[in-house]
Amino acid sequence: MINSYPQALTIAGSDSDGSAGMQADLHTFFARGVYGASVMTACVAGNSYGIHASVPMPTDFIDQEFADLADDYHIRAAKTGMLADSELIEDVVKNYQAADFGPLVVDPVIMTKHGNQLLEESAFNTLRTKLIPLATVLTPNFYEVQKIAEMTIHNDDDMIMAAKKMQAMGAKNVVAKGSHADNQQTTVRDYILLASGEGFWLSEPYHQTDRVNGTGDSLSACITAELAKGTPMKQAIEIAKQFVNTAIGHPIEVGHKFGPINHWAAQDRSYN
Ligand SMILES: Nc1ncnc2c1ncn2[C@@H]1O[C@H](COP(=O)(O)OP(=O)(O)O)[C@@H](O)[C@H]1O
Numbered sequence: 001m002i003n004s005y006p007q008a009l010t011i012a013g014s015d016s017d018g019s020a021g022m023q024a025d026l027h028t029f030f031a032r033g034v035y036g037a038s039v040m041t042a043c044v045a046g047n048s049y050g051i052h053a054s055v056p057m058p059t060d061f062i063d064q065e066f067a068d069l070a071d072d073y074h075i076r077a078a079k080t081g082m083l084a085d086s087e088l089i090e091d092v093v094k095n096y097q098a099a100d101f102g103p104l105v106v107d108p109v110i111m112t113k114h115g116n117q118l119l120e121e122s123a124f125n126t127l128r129t130k131l132i133p134l135a136t137v138l139t140p141n142f143y144e145v146q147k148i149a150e151m152t153i154h155n156d157d158d159m160i161m162a163a164k165k166m167q168a169m170g171a172k173n174v175v176a177k178g179s180h181a182d183n184q185q186t187t188v189r190d191y192i193l194l195a196s197g198e199g200f201w202l203s204e205p206y207h208q209t210d211r212v213n214g215t216g217d218s219l220s221a222c223i224t225a226e227l228a229k230g231t232p233m234k235q236a237i238e239i240a241k242q243f244v245n246t247a248i249g250h251p252i253e254v255g256h257k258f259g260p261i262n263h264w265a266a267q268d269r270s271y272n
């Protein structure tokens with residue numbers, strides 16, 4: 001019985017307004033009924049207007065965070081978020097490989113949707129060659145798909161080709177998130193390529209709202225939470241897409257500009 005409750009880990013940056021980063025991951029783990037632990041990699045100061053400062057954690061501190069969790073907790077799935085630079089990526093790779101933390105969801109946080117760069121340009125190669133090969137699931141947004149696959153996406157065929165390229169880099173399953181830049185669109189579509197080779201699109205209604213901070217973090221955290229519970233991969237991804245869509249579709253009034261999504265929307269019976 002000891003340590004039997006599903007436990008998941010976020011290896012990510014702290015975002016002070018709680019809308020994204022580690023805080024969004026922990027909100028999501030809680031909402032999905034999974035215990036959440038955290039390895040803090042960086043701290044970001046920001047609010048609903050934007051990000052204003054950022055500091056990376058020292059790698060010996062990160063090593064200690066991993067060691068303490070490995071000594072005591074039974075982590076069944078983990079995810080990465082903001083890793084800031086090459087040194088941090090290499091440190092996280094070293095620690096993850098030494099631990100037994102289950103499947104790894106890699107959210108390759110490069111840039112927020114408001115244009116804040118959270119990974120140094122010089123770290124792209126380390127991300128491609130060292131972290132992506134460890135990914136059980138890779139969840140790039142539309143911008144990150146193009147950066148990682150080194151191609152411009154014009155249509156569905158391009159997206160499918162980019163997903164195959166990322167799988168060839170070593171990611172077992174790929175969730176390539178589509179664009180939502182057009183506020184006239186009625187749906188949002190992500191392309192999924194599973195380890196089996198099965199590929200399909202997941203579609204949900206588009207919501208016109210400014211309260212979309214942390215959507216990518218929450219999607220990858222929900223997949224992680226489901227994997228920690230033992231949910232099969234395809235179902236975990238489908239649950240995550242619906243979870244995030246419900247959370248975007250029932251916005252809460254927090255912050256003045258680009259606010260957080262509503263992590264408890266899926267549980268609130270008044271929305272059903
Ligand atoms: N306005 C929106 N309406 C509905 N779904 C959205 C909206 N914005 C983002 N999503 C969904 O949220 C998920 C996270 O995607 P995205 O916002 O692109 O990630 P990131 O936060 O990494 O940039 C995707 O499944 C995407 O389709």
Ligand SMILES: Cc1ncc(COP(=O)(O)OP(=O)(O)O)c(N)n1
Nearest residue numbers: 013020021082112113214215216217
């Ligand atoms: C500390 C920190 N990590 C990640 C993000 C970006 O979150 P993400 O969900 O990938 O993107 P947005 O939806 O917020 O653009 C962040 N802001 N802070």
